[in-house]
Amino acid sequence: MVQSVDRALRILELLKEHPRGQGVTEVANSLQVAKSTAHRLLISLERHGYVQKVGKESTYHLGLKFIEMNYFVVKYLNIIEAARPLLEKLGRETEEIVHLVMLDDQEVVYIDKVDNQSTIRIYSQVGRRAPLxxxxxxxxxxxxxxxxxxLRYLNQVQFKRFTEHTFVRAEELVKELHMVKINGFSYDNEEHELGIRCVAAPIFDYKGEVRYAVSVTGQLHRMTDEILDHTIPKLLETVEEISMKMGFQKKLYK
Incomplete structure (x- = not known):
């Protein structure tokens, strides 16, 4: 299986280098495999849209699937470009760590991070995943x-207790989500990591959907209720500006 994946990826690299296409024989020669093996790999890639057969010569080219993949990659990069100056501004104003995350299936992925000058060490780093x-x-x-x-998420998720404060019952989480909708922001009160507290708010895209969020994170003794009272308005202002950059038209907060 690993060998087949490796060969399939080598075919994609080969076709990228030959925009006019390659035939089965040429592919087989480049991979140093039998024509039947090259043909099977090409058929499989074609079935999934990653290559396409063109013209009477039956040459293979990169498929339309890459246009779709490019759309998602560009979309992912655009949010970072749009948000970065605002994340840095929020980091300067709060003097705490600022995160940008995106939804991926049943987890969040940290896609950008602005550090502060403290020696705080927390779980997050760009590329890491965490539960919702x-x-x-x-x-x-x-x-x-x-x-x-x-409901689908609650039926599928396996709750794990990271700390004594972690929500491990669906009823508790549903009640918490209801409050998030009312307030427009959410807390992590040592639920994922002891000694760490954060406040987070959603980013809305041009469709009004939420797939991204921003958080301000710090050590428990620094993130007091009084500090959070000053932090939350700055956070909400930040996500509103990012949402507008992402095409959201409505005013989020008064």
């Missing part, structure tokens, strides 16, 4: 899914 149910960013994304999606 016990992170501020995850809960504020989950809260804005529709009822069917939330």
């Amino acid at each position: 149910y016990c992170t501020g960013v995850g809960k504020c994304i989950l809260a804005y899914r529709n009822e069917e999606e939330i």
Whole structure:
């Protein structure tokens, strides 16, 4: 299986280097495999849209699937480009760590991070994943899914107790999500990591959907209720500006 994946990826690289296409024989020669093996790999890639057969010569080219993949990659990069200056501004104003995350299936993925000058060490780093149910960013994304999606999530998720504060019962989480919708932001009160507290808010795209969120994270002794009272308005202002950059037209907060 690993060998087949390796060969398939080598075919894609080969076709990228030959925009006029390659025949089965040429592919087989480049991979140093039998024509029957090259043909099977090409057929499989064609079935999934990653290559396409063109013309009387039956040459293979990269398929339309890459246009679709490019759309999602560009969309992913655009949010970072749009958000980065605002995340840096929020980091300067709060003097805490600022995260940008995106929804991926039943988890969040950290896609950008602005550090502060402290020596704080926390779980997050760009590329890391975390559950929805016990992170501020995850809960504020989950809260804005529709009822069917939330129910499906609750039926599929396996709750794990990271700390004594982690939500491990669906009823508790549903109540928390309801409050998130009312307030427009969510907390992580040591639910994912002891000694760490954060406040998070959602980003709305041009469709009004929430797939991204921003959080301000710090050590418990720094993230007091008084500090959060000053932090939350700055956070909400930040996500509103990012949402507008992403095409959202409505005013989020008064």
